[in-house]
Amino acid sequence: MNIVTCVAPVNIAVIKYWGKRDEKLILPINDSISASLDTKQLCAKTTVMASCNFKTDRIWLNGREESMDNPRLQNCLQQIKKRAQLSLEMKNWHIHICSVNNFPTAAGLASSAAGYACLASALAKLYNIKGDISDIARSGSGSACRSVYGGFVRWYMGSDPQGTDSIAKEIVPSNYWPEMRILILVVNDSKKKVSSAIGMKNSVETSELLKYRANKCVPERVELMQQAIIDRNFDKFAELTIKDSNQMHAVCLDTYPPCSYLTDVTHSIIDIVHAYNDAVNCLKVAYTNDAGPNTVLYLLEKDVPSVLGIIDYYFPQNDNSNYIRGNAPEIIKPSA
Ligand code: PMV
Structure with a gap:
């Protein structure tokens, strides 16, 4: 064997x-x-x-x-x-x-x-x-x-x-940007209603916005993102990450029938991230969502304590709402 x-x-x-x-x-x-x-x-x-x-x-x-x-x-x-x-x-x-x-x-x-x-x-x-x-x-x-x-x-x-x-x-490689951290906020760990395969297929067949995204927007954005990573430019990286996640979910809503993966809790997290970035007058945290309600935050190590503090404040661990935190690893380094 x-x-x-x-x-x-x-x-x-x-x-x-x-x-x-x-x-x-x-x-x-x-x-x-x-x-x-x-x-x-x-x-x-x-x-x-x-x-x-x-x-x-x-x-x-x-x-x-x-x-x-x-x-x-x-x-x-x-x-x-x-x-x-x-x-x-x-x-x-x-x-x-x-x-x-x-x-x-x-x-x-x-x-x-x-x-x-x-x-x-x-x-x-x-x-x-x-x-x-x-x-x-x-x-x-x-x-x-x-x-x-x-x-x-x-x-x-x-x-x-x-x-x-x-x-x-x-x-x-993973050690290129050693200060980068990823925080995973598990909003809901049940199986998603519309698989990404079905969601994507429906978007390709029906969304006008997806045509604009794929042909006009991403070709330029992907080069800017690659350069932001090479330059370790967090501000640019965060802006592109946020915009791209929002555009993917806008395409999902432009799909017929629409598929919406984000919940009220996800939207609250998004609002909190924007309010925090506005308050500190720069982009300290980026959020991104795949085909589900769970939000991933990209941030630098020095900002982890304050961001965790804010998350704790708005979503206390002993709160029995559907916001689950702690059943998935929280602070993760990109790695090989
Ligand atoms: O590889 P799939 O079919 O699970 O597609 C995943 C697509 C997204 O996670 C929503 C986006 C991405 O690039 O990972």
């Missing part, structure tokens, strides 16, 4: 991926940029085993057996098999996959990204695949290609209709 275990980070986009130009190959309509989080705190851990004694392929997610009959999982396995250096003997072996997340699944915390990046990495190691594997991770879940790398990562949309150039590359 051959066995491999890998961990992969959650990534939080600061320039969002929202919309595919090819649903099957998972090719995006714009470039995106994210930070990968410290795997010590938030990660997926996957063990893959191949054996001649296994009768079928099987998968367990967070301890529960799930069906292998999942098109995204099958895409990922097919990509792996295409690139694998398999001995004749191993070609007929079945695999068992066990994956665990230490954070809520499908609650807008990029669980599928970490999961598919981890699966691609583990299978690549098992089958001795060399070189970039971000395209294999992408075939499971688009944003997963960014979780293959640490630090700040850019996913290039590419121009090849077959997607060979739609891959992720590291912009800077």
